[in-house]
Amino acid sequence: MPLQFFTDPTYRENFFLYFPQVIPSLVIDFIALFVLIAIFFSGMIAPIAGLSVYIERRLSAKMQSRIGCNRLGPEGILQILADGIKLITKEDFMPKGADPFLFKIAPFFVMVGAFVSFAVIPFSSLFVLADLHVGVVFLLALSSVVVIGIMLAGWSSNNKWSILGSLRSAAQIVSYEIPLGLALLIPVLITGSMNLQEIGAFQKGGVNHWLIFFAGPFTIVAFFVYFISAIAEVNRTPFDLPEAESELVSGFHTEYSGIRWGLFFIGEYTNMFLISCIAVTIFLGGYHKSIANIPFVWITVYFSFFLLLHVLTFIPGMCKKMISGDSFLDVMMKNEPKALSRTSKMLCALISLFISVFLHRYHDESALIQTLVFISKSYFLVLIIMWLRWSLPRYRIDQLMDLCWKNLIPLSFLCVCGTMIWMVIT
Amino acid sequence: MYFETQYINDHQMELNMGPQHPSTHGVLRFIAITDGELIQRVTPDVGYLHRSIEKIGEKVTYHGFMPYTDRVDYVSAMTANHAYARAVEKLIQLEVPKRAHYLRMLADELCRMASHLIALGTYPMDVGAVTPFVHALREREKINDLLEELCGARLTYNYMRIGGVSFDIPAGFDQKVLKFLQEFDVFLQEFDALLSHNTIFVHRVANLCPISKEEAIDFGLVGPNLRASGFYYDIRKEKPYACYEELNFNVPIGRGFKGVIGDAYDRYEVRIQELKESASMVRQIMQAMPEGDCHGKAPKNIRPPKGFVYESVESSRGELGFFIASDGQPNAYRIKVRSGSFAAISMIEHIAKNIYLADLVALIASLDLVAPEIDR
Numbered sequence: 018m019p020l021q022f023f024t025d026p027t028y029r030e031n032f033f034l035y036f037p038q039v040i041p042s043l044v045i046d047f048i049a050l051f052v053l054i055a056i057f058f059s060g061m062i063a064p065i066a067g068l069s070v071y072i073e074r075r076l077s078a079k080m081q082s083r084i085g086c087n088r089l090g091p092e093g094i095l096q097i098l099a100d101g102i103k104l105i106t107k108e109d110f111m112p113k114g115a116d117p118f119l120f121k122i123a124p125f126f127v128m129v130g131a132f133v134s135f136a137v138i139p140f141s142s143l144f145v146l147a148d149l150h151v152g153v154v155f156l157l158a159l160s161s162v163v164v165i166g167i168m169l170a171g172w173s174s175n176n177k178w179s180i181l182g183s184l185r186s187a188a189q190i191v192s193y194e195i196p197l198g199l200a201l202l203i204p205v206l207i208t209g210s211m212n213l214q215e216i217g218a219f220q221k222g223g224v225n226h227w228l229i230f231f232a233g234p235f236t237i238v239a240f241f242v243y244f245i246s247a248i249a250e251v252n253r254t255p256f257d258l259p260e261a262e263s264e265l266v267s268g269f270h271t272e273y274s275g276i277r278w279g280l281f282f283i284g285e286y287t288n289m290f291l292i293s294c295i296a297v298t299i300f301l302g303g304y305h306k307s308i309a310n311i312p313f314v315w316i317t318v319y320f321s322f323f324l325l326l327h328v329l330t331f332i333p334g335m336c337k338k339m340i341s342g343d344s345f346l347d348v349m350m351k352n353e354p355k356a357l358s359r360t361s362k363m364l365c366a367l368i369s370l371f372i373s374v375f376l377h378r379y380h381d382e383s384a385l386i387q388t389l390v391f392i393s394k395s396y397f398l399v400l401i402i403m404w405l406r407w408s409l410p411r412y413r414i415d416q417l418m419d420l421c422w423k424n425l426i427p428l429s430f431l432c433v434c435g436t437m438i439w440m441v442i443t
Numbered sequence: 444m445y446f447e448t449q450y451i452n453d454h455q456m457e458l459n460m461g462p463q464h465p466s467t468h469g470v471l472r473f474i475a476i477t478d479g480e481l482i483q484r485v486t487p488d489v490g491y492l493h494r495s496i497e498k499i500g501e502k503v504t505y506h507g508f509m510p511y512t513d514r515v516d517y518v519s520a521m522t523a524n525h526a527y528a529r530a531v532e533k534l535i536q537l538e539v540p541k542r543a544h545y546l547r548m549l550a551d552e553l554c555r556m557a558s559h560l561i562a563l564g565t566y567p568m569d570v571g572a573v574t575p576f577v578h579a580l581r582e583r584e585k586i587n588d589l590l591e592e593l594c595g596a597r598l599t600y601n602y603m604r605i606g607g608v609s610f611d612i613p614a615g616f617d618q619k620v621l622k623f624l625q626e627f628d629v630f631l632q633e634f635d636a637l638l639s640h641n642t643i644f645v646h647r648v649a650n651l652c653p654i655s656k657e658e659a660i661d662f663g664l665v666g667p668n669l670r671a672s673g674f675y676y677d678i679r680k681e682k683p684y685a686c687y688e689e690l691n692f693n694v695p696i697g698r699g700f701k702g703v704i705g706d707a708y709d710r711y712e713v714r715i716q717e718l719k720e721s722a723s724m725v726r727q728i729m730q731a732m733p734e735g736d737c738h739g740k741a742p743k744n745i746r747p748p749k750g751f752v753y754e755s756v757e758s759s760r761g762e763l764g765f766f767i768a769s770d771g772q773p774n775a776y777r778i779k780v781r782s783g784s785f786a787a788i789s790m791i792e793h794i795a796k797n798i799y800l801a802d803l804v805a806l807i808a809s810l811d812l813v814a815p816e817i818d819r
C-alpha cells in the first residue's frame with residue numbers, strides 16, 4: 018500500500034519506530050505522492066488559476082466599461098491558452114549582471130509554495146492529498162516559502178526597483194503572518210485539532226455550525242482579520258506594494274519575462290485561490306453545503322450572492338458604484354449590452370438552476386457535491402478579492418505597517434482571548 | 444546635467460526614476476537620493492521632450508505657427524491656440540467677432556474639462572487605483588467626439604485662427620453638448636463616490652506635501668496648483684479676456700478639505716470643482732451664443748509693427764502665455780512660451796523632502812505635470 022503513510026495513522030506512528038526498515042517503502046510513498054501531486058496540480062489547480070485569470074480579465078473589463086478578451090473560443094475562454102503559449106515561446110531573457118542561478122530558481126519558490134499548500138486542503142471528506150495532523154502549521158510554513166522566492170527574485174535581478182519591491186514584500190509578508198497565524202489559531206482552539214480535515218468535519222450541519230459564527234463577534238472579526246492579512250500575504254491590491262506598477266515599475270518581477278514571469282503570475286493566482294480555500298475550510302463550513310435541500314433555497318442563495326456584492330459596496334471607504342451609473346449588481350445581472358451578452362446570462366441562469374436541482378437531488382453528501390460546493394464557495398471569495406483589486410487604491414508602506422501592527426495584531430489577540438473566554442462561559 | 448553623486452554616503456542610494464517610468468507622465472526624469480524608501484532629495488531633470496517649438500516660431504509665418512502651438516501642451520491644446528492667437532491679435536491690433544470669442548471660450552472650457560479628466564484620472568492610477576482612470580478617459584472620449592465635430596481633430600486641434608476660429612459649430616451641436624453635460628453630472632457623482640471619499644485615497648494624499656501660499660507665489664506656481672494653496676488668482680477673473688466677464692462662475696480655492704491647506708488632496712479637490720464650474724460655463728456659453736460671423740479679418744501675410752507683446756490665458760495648468768518680439772518681418776524675431784508645468788516642476792525639489800517613494804509619485808500626479816509643456 019504505497020499511500021499507507023498518508024492514510025493510516027497507526028502505520029504512520031509505527032513508521033518512525035521502524036524507520037530503517039521502511040526506507041524502501043518510504044521512497045515508493047514519496048514517488049507516489051509526487052505523481053499524485055503532479056496529476057492533481059496539472060489537472061485541477063492550474064486550470065483553476067487559469068480560469069481566475071480569465072474571470073479577472075472579464076470582470077475588470079466590466080467594471081471599467083470595456084469588453085475584455087472575447088475573441089478566442091466561446092466568450093474568449095481560450096485566451097488563457099494563447100497567453101500560455103505566448104509566454105512559453107518568448108525569449109528567456111536575463112539582464113546583464115544578474116545572478117543566473119538565483120534568477121532562474123526564484124519563480125519556482127513562488128509557484129511551489131503556492132501549489133504544495135493544496136496538499137492539505139480538504140476538497141471533500143475523501144479528497145485530500147495529505148491528511149496531516151499539523152495542517153495549519155504546514156500552511157503557515159509554506160506561506161513563508163513564497164517570500165524566499167520574492168526576495169531571491171529581487172536580489173538577483175540587479176535592479177534597484179526589484180530590490181525595493183522585494184524588501185517591501187519581505188517586510189509585508191513577515192508582518193502580516195502574525196495576525197494571520199493568530200486568526201488561524203482560533204479554529205484550532207475551538208476544534209482542538211490542527212488537522213484541516215477535522216476542522217472541516219467539525220462544521221457539518223448548517224450555517225450555524227460554521228466556525229465564523231462560533232464565538233459571536235470574535236470569530237467574525239477573526240475571519241475578517243484572516244481575510245485582510247491573507248490578501249496582504251498574496252500581495253493583492255490594496256496591498257500590492259511589492260509589485261506597485263506606478264511606483265516600482267513592476268517591483269520584484271521587473272526584469273522577468275516569458276515563462277519565468279508567467280510562473281510568478283500563476284503563483285499569484287494560485288495563491289489567491291489558496292487563501293480563499295483556507296478561509297472556506299477554516300471559517301466558512303469547508304466542503305459542507307450547510308443549506309437545506311430545497312431548490313427554492315438554493316435559488317435564493319444564488320440571488321443573494323449577487324445581492325451581497327451589492328450590499329457590500331456600502332461599506333465605508335469602498336466605492337459605491339462601479340460603472341456608469343450601474344452598481345456591481347446591475348453589471349452582473351442587468352442590461353449592460355456590451356458587457357454581458359444574452360447567451361452568457363442565459364448560461365449563468367441555466368447553470369445555477371442546474372446546480373440547485375442537482376444539489377437538491379443528492380441528499381447525502383457525495384464527494385463530487387462536496388468538491389463542487391467547496392470550489393464555488395472559494396470562488397466567491399476569489400471574486401471579492403478581484404472586486405477589491407479593481408476598486409481600491411494602494412496603501413503606502415508605513416500605512417501598511419500601521420494597519421498590521423497597530424490594528425490587526427491587537428485585534429487578533431483580542432479575538433483569541435475573546436474566543437477563549439466565550440468557550441469557557443458557554 | 445549635474446549629478447550630486449559625490450554627496451552620497453553609505454546609507455544612501457541614487458535612484459533614477461525615468462526617463463522611462465510608468466508614472467512620470469511623459470518623458471521626465473527624477474534623480475532621487477534615497478535612504479531605503481525615504482527620499483532625501485529629488486532633482487528633476489528636464490529636456491527629454493524638447494522640440495524647439497520656440498525656435499520654429501522664428502522660422503515660420505505667424506499663421507503657420509498655429510499648429511505648433513497645439514504641441515506645446517497637447518493635453519490642453521485649445522488654450523495654447525487661444526493664447527497665441529490673442530498675442531498676435533494684440534500685436535497687429537485686430538478686432539475679433541463676438542461669436543468667435545464665444546466659440547473660443549466654448550472650446551477652451553471643453554478642453555479644460557478633458558485635460559482635468561486626464562489629470563484626475565492619472566492621479567488615482569499613480570496612487571494604485573486603475574478603474575477611476577478608465578472611467579475618466581471614457582468621459583474624455585465624449586469630449587473628444589464633441590471637439591472632433593467642432594474642428595475635425597481629437598488631440599491637436601488647430602482650431603483657432605488669428606482673428607477668429609476656423610469653423611462655426613455644426614448643426615445639432617448644442618443638443619449633443621447638453622446631453623453630454625447631463626451624463627457628466629452623473630459621472631462626477633460616481634467619481635466622488637468611487638474615489639474622493641475613499642479612505643485609502645484620503646489617507647494617501649491628505650496632508651501630503653503641502654505648499655503654502657507664500658511658497659507657491661515665490662516659485663511662480665499658477666493655475667489650480669496655486670489656487671489649491673489658498674490664493675485667489677485666475678486670469679479669467681483678474682484680467683478677463685475673450686468674454687469671460689459675461690459669464691457667471693466661481694474660482695474654487697483650496698480650503699484644506701481633508702487636511703491642511705495646499706496639500707495634495709486640495710489640488711485634487713480644486714480640479715474636481717473646476718470641472719463643475721467648467722460644465723456650468725459651457726451651459727452658459729451655449730445659451731448666450733451670439734449670432735454673427737466667427738471668422739476673423741486677418742491679412743494673409745501678417746507683417747506686424749516692431750515691438751513686444753505678451754498675452755496669456757488661463758490654461759488647464761495655469762497661466763499659459765506667449766511673448767512675441769517682432770522686428771517687422773513676416774516671422775517673429777523671438778517667441779517665448781511661459782507654461783505652468785515648468786513652474787510646478789521647479790517646486791518639486793523644494794517640497795519633496797523626507798517623503799516616501801510612493802509619495803513622490805502621488806506628488807507628481809497632484810501637480811498635474813505634462814512633460815511636453817515643461818520642455819516645449
